[in-house]
Every structure is written in structure tokens, then in C-alpha cells.
């Protein structure tokens with residue numbers, strides 16, 4: 001048998017604090033797919049907020065820490081699209097005049113994947129054997145930072161459609177930003193509020209039970225928008241759906257045995 | 258080269274771009290609550306954005322074409338001195354005259370002088386963003402010359418004393434009923450909101466006035482250095498009228514609007530029409546090479562090309578050179594979720610949307626328009642849309658950095674980021690701050706785990722949406738237990 005793929009999880013601060021269940025869903029689904037998962041506890045933040053707000057030297061400090069923490073990882077996988085974009089697109093740029101760290105940044109960038117990207121491109125998983133405990137209608141929000149990763153929403157939607165019991169309806173303006181944007185949501189709350197209302201309305205109009213979102217920040221924003229507006233739609237990371245399907249299929253198999 | 262006479266220093270103190278609005282936050286507040294504006298936006302800009310995607314997909318490799326267009330623009334900017342000289346020489350060879358203007362005041366002055374010398378009373382204009390930049394209409398009016406906008410949208414705005422809010426759809430903020438009321442007042446007729454009827458009213462009116470005009474002013478979509486030609490793209494035919502009907506034609510361009518050769522033109526025409534309006538080609542693409550020659554039946558007697566700097570050479574010399582690639586197609590506006598919510602007026606000056614958020618502070622100085630670089634979620638839709646691949650989010654972040662360096666960013670924010678970095682720099686400080694946040698925020702939550710009112714400085718969040726409280730345990734705690742028991746148990 002092939003040696004198991006070694007995956008180091010980069011959880012990202014928001015998921016660590018607000019959505020441990022997303023982190024666990026990532027861990028358990030990756031393990032189900034045969035990966036050996038470890039979680040380097042020294043990790044903190046990728047530095048994206050500092051970078052985005054025009055504090056590149058602070059971002060460099062944190063990026064250096066990340067280079068150290070994930071020095072020996074084979075693959076770095078994160079549920080956060082924007083943090084992955086930070087590592088892949090902006091770390092090399094941050095160190096462009098520091099050759100030693102630049103090389104390490106390029107190396108880390110090449111080993112870093114967003115969750116969906118990793119399970120579709122590297123693991124090439126097929127979920128068609130799995131099914132959900134209950135039929136569920138989904139819609140999908142295209143997280144902006146997937147653009148930076150050169151990724152479309154198609155792989156995530158295809159994964160959903162492989163699951164038994166899942167149906168998918170595209171929402172209008174699926175690729176329009178939800179209005180998160182980090183400090184943007186706080187500083188420019190009027191604009192951000194109009195954006196998130198638009199997103200919630202487009203999602204709700206599909207009649208979906210659940211909106212799938214690939215980033216912790218978007219998830220907080222959209223779920224907060226739903227809650228404020230009294231829209232009962234759930235907002236989930238795709239790993240949570242996959243983990244639920246894995247668990248259900250396993251218990252079904254047990255029941256049958 | 259015809260050197261213009263100017264009072265050189267007085268212009269230094271002026272801003273390069275006119276400022277129409279200066280309270281970004283107030284305007285953003287008002288616009289983002291304006292459902293009517295948002296509906297108008299979805300019906301126009303969001304639709305156009307889809308049109309762009311559809312027509313671009315017709316091309317065999319749209320991304321390669323965008324890349325190529327960007328490289329051609331970059332090359333031209335890198336050798337702008339060479340291409341400007343080439344353009345000048347070739348326009349002269351075609352019998353045209355070339356003038357350089359250091360700023361908008363000088364550009365206006367040149368046009369006023371030409372109008373006066375040729376005894377022109379009525380100036381017809383085709384749509385030109387650069388003439389908005391110079392506020393040419395005001396300058397002409399002051400000199401006793403009547404300017405007349407002939408693009409339908411611009412005409413409506415002129416009659417209504419308003420400003421364009423989009424690069425290619427100037428009246429996007431008005432609906433048919435608004436226009437009906439404007440025409441009702443102007444033409445003293447009955448009100449109608451039938452778009453066909455309104456367009457016909459303007460067309461008949463403008464058609465007569467074209468015949469009276471002495472001088473036509475056009476913008477320049479592309480100036481071809483190799484041939485000394487200028488290219489004017491339009492959909493209504495008014496552009497072609499402006500460059501051919503009056504005795505005199507003055508074309509006004511920003512000095513970055515060059516392309517090297519005629520062979521490059523098809524690349525840009527393909528991209529411009531698709532990006533601007535989701536068309537394969539604009540209805541009219543007029544290539545103008547000098548004035549009427551002996552024996553020709555139409556065309557102007559004189560052709561003038563005014564090449565304006567107005568701050569561009571300063572941008573060219575710095576790190577923001579690539580922003581000058583812009584061909585003013587408006588695709589970044591159409592794709593922008595912020596623009597869709599706040600409309601063009603909120604951007605305060607001539608150039609709205611993502612590219613305006615860059616250009617306005619670059620032209621007018623970082624001290625001005627402090628909000629523009631920040632009022633973006635950095636979603637990257639503009640970069641994805643831009644036919645010449647201007648990495649707008651990257652430049653917005655650079656402007657934010659320049660604001661920090663220039664101490665324009667408030668010290669409170671600078672201090673917060675310093676502290677924040679320290680907090681995340683070590684494992685134990687990170688843990689401590691996560692624990693503090695968890696405890697603090699969980700005190701504010703309701704039974705379902707939601708926070709309705711966050712305290713300052715983060716209260717902005719809960720003005721618009723609820724905030725999920727942190728989970729009872731963070732991921733690393735849950736994970737540790739999972740590893741210890743190899744059993745999942747997430748407690749909320």
C-alpha cells in the first residue's frame with residue numbers, strides 16, 4: 001500500500017475561534033480519504049489583515065512565522081480560501097527583495113492548498129458513494145479569493161452533486177462579493193451591509209436550505225446577515241457537508257453489517 | 258510642436274481632477290440605502306457585466322488576448338517618449354497640428370484659442386472622459402462659446418447640469434422617468450418615459466445643431482503612433498458626426514492613450530467593445546488621419562490633436578505606471594460590487610469605480626479622497642474583468658501602504674496593527690488574545706449564540722448584521738481532545 005499522504009492543517013484564526021466544527025470536519029474528512037493529518041500548534045495568523053491594510057512589514061513578520069511553522073509539511077491544507085490566497089499569491093511578493101525567504105515562500109506556496117482544491121486536484125476524491133442523512137437543497141457562494149487562486153466554483157459544485165440526497169441551484173450574482181473584506185465590513189458598514197443583504201436575498205431566492213461558502217470570513221458575514229434578516233438558510237463550509245455524508249454512510253454501512 | 262502660452266505656476270496649486278463631492282461616508286451611506294439606485298445598477302451594470310463575460314467567451318483565448326493587450330500597453334508606456342514623438346511626427350505628416358498641454362487648464366485654453374481664431378460659436382462634442390477631467394464645457398461657456406454634448410447620455414446630463422457616473426454609461430443613475438422629466442422641462446413638451454420617444458426627441462434636436470456647429474471636439478480611444486491616426490469608438494454615430502461634419506476638429510487625449518501600430522488596433526477594438534458593452538464591435542469605429550485632403554468631399558479643414566499630461570507623467574514615473582494602461586472601458590465598474598451599491602457619484606470626481614478609486618488619489622494626491630483606497634473588499638472582480646489586466650486590488654493595497662507611510666492613516670489604526678502583530682507573533686500571545694476574545698464576546702451573546710451589538714471600534718459590524726459568538730472551545734482544544742480520544746466531540 002502507498003504511504004499515507006501527510007497533510008498539515010492550517011486552520012486560520014477565524015476558524016480556530018469561531019468554527020472549530022469546520023476544522024474538525026476538515027480533519028475527519030481528510031482522514032477518511034486516507035490522509036495523515038497533523039496540526040502544528042505553533043501556527044497563528046497568516047498576516048492577511050496587516051497586508052491588506054497597508055502594513056507589509058507586519059505581514060512579513062507573521063509570514064516568516066508561517067514559513068517556519070510549515071517548513072517540513074508535505075502539504076498545507078486550509079479551509080480558508082483567502083488565507084490560502086495570501087500564502088500562494090502574496091508571500092512571494094512580500095519577500096521579493098529577500099532572496100532566502102523568497103525561495104522558502106515560493107516553496108511553501110507550491111505546497112499550499114485550499115481544501116476543495118486539495119481534495120479534487122491532489123486526492124481526486126469521488127464522493128458518489130456517499131449520501132446525506134436527509135435530502136438537502138444547496139446553493140453556492142463563490143468566495144472572492146478563489147479568483148486569486150485561479151479557481152472556479154465548479155469543483156465544489158461538482159462535489160456537492162456527487163452526494164446522494166444533495167441538489168444544487170445556482171443563485172443570482174453567485175460571484176458577487178458578500179461584503180466581508182475584513183476590516184472593510186466594519187469601516188464601511190453601510191456598503192458592506194448592502195452587499196450582504198444582496199447576497200442573502202439571492203441565496204434565499206433559490207429556496208436552498210444551505211449556502212456553501214469556502215471561507216470563514218464570508219461564512220460569518222453571510223450567516224450574520226441571514227440571522228439579522230430572519231432568513232433561516234444555513235451557511236456551511238463544504239467540509240461540513242462532506243463529513244456529515246461520511247458519517248452517515250459509515251453508520252448506514254454499520255447498520256447493514 | 259505648437260507650444261502653448263501658460264501661466265505655469267498658478268496651475269500647480271490646482272488639483273488635477275475636479276472634485277464634485279467630498280464627503281465619501283455620507284454619500285456612501287445615502288447611496289447604499291437607495292433601493293432605486295441599486296435596482297438601476299442591477300438592470301444596467303450587472304447585466305453589462307454578464308454581457309462582457311458572454312462575448313469574451315466567444316474569443317478563442319480571451320485571457321491570452323488580455324495579456325497581450327496589457328503587454329502592448331505596458332510596452333507603450335515604457336517607451337512613451339518615443340511613441341509620443343512618433344505620433345506627433347505622423348499627425349503632422351497627415352496635415353494635422355499637435356499641441357501638448359501640461360494640465361487641464363492649458364488644454365481648455367488651447368481649445369478656446371482655436372475656437373476663437375476660427376470664429377467658432379458652437380462646439381459639438383462627442384463623449385470624452387478627458388474633457389470631463391478638464392471641465393471643458395465650463396471653460397468654453399466662460400469664453401462665450403456654446404458647448405453641446407451630442408452623446409445622448411451626456412446631452413441629458415448637460416441639460417440637467419449633472420455629471421456622468423459611469424465611464425461609458427454616463428446616465429446610469431437615472432431612469433427613463435427621470436429623463437422624461439428633464440426633457441419635459443427642457444423641450445417644454447408633454448412628459449413621456451418612453452425611451453424610444455425620448456431618444457428621438459434628442460436625435461432630431463441634435464441633428465439640426467450639428468449643421469450649425471463650427472467646431473467638433475472628440476476624445477480619443479486610441480492614438481496610433483505609426484500612422485498618426487486617432488480612433489474614436491461610439492455607438493450612436495454622434496462621434497463620427499463630430500469628427501467629420503464641422504469645419505474644425507479638435508481631438509483631446511490623455512498622453513497615455515497611445516498604441517504603437519495599426520496592427521495592434523484590432524486587439525483593442527475586440528476587447529474594448531466586449532468589455533464596455535458586451536458587443537463584438539462598437540457600431541462606429543472611426544479612424545481619423547488628419548484633415549480633409551484636396552479632392553476629398555468631407556472631413557474638417559483643420560485637425561488638431563491635443564495631448565494632455567495633467568499629472569500623468571508623475572504617475573508614469575512612479576510605481577503606479579500600470580494604472581495608465583486603462584482604456585476606460587468601464588468593465589471594472591460593472592463587475593464591482595461596491596460600485597453597484599454606491600453608484601458613481603460617491604467616488605467624488607470624474608473617474609468612478611475601482612479604477613477611479615486608484616486614479617483619483619493618484620491624480621489629486623493621497624491627502625485627498627482618503628477613503629477611496631479603503632472602500633474595497635479587495636474581491637478582485639475588477640482585476641478579473643480588466644481587458645488590459647490592471648491589478649487594481651494590488652494597487653489599492655499599495656495606496657493604503659503609502660497612506661500609512663505618509664501618516665495619513667490615523668495613529669489609532671497604526672497602533673492597533675502594531676499591537677495586533679505583536680499579539681500574533683508568539684504562540685502564547687495568540688492563545689491569550691483568542692481566549693480574551695472568546696470570553697469577552699461570549700459575555701455579549703444571546704441564548705442562540707448571536708451578538709446584536711458589538712462595542713466600538715467594531716460596532717460597525719452589528720449595525721448591519723449579527724455577529725456569531727466564538728465557540729465555547731476553540732479548534733485547537735477540540736482537536737487536542739480528539740487526538741487524545743480519537744473521538745470527535747465538538748461542544749458549542
Ligand code: SF4
Nearest residue numbers: 583584586587589643
Ligand atoms: S481599469 Fe481596466 S476594466 Fe477598468 S476601465 Fe480601465 S481598462 Fe476598463
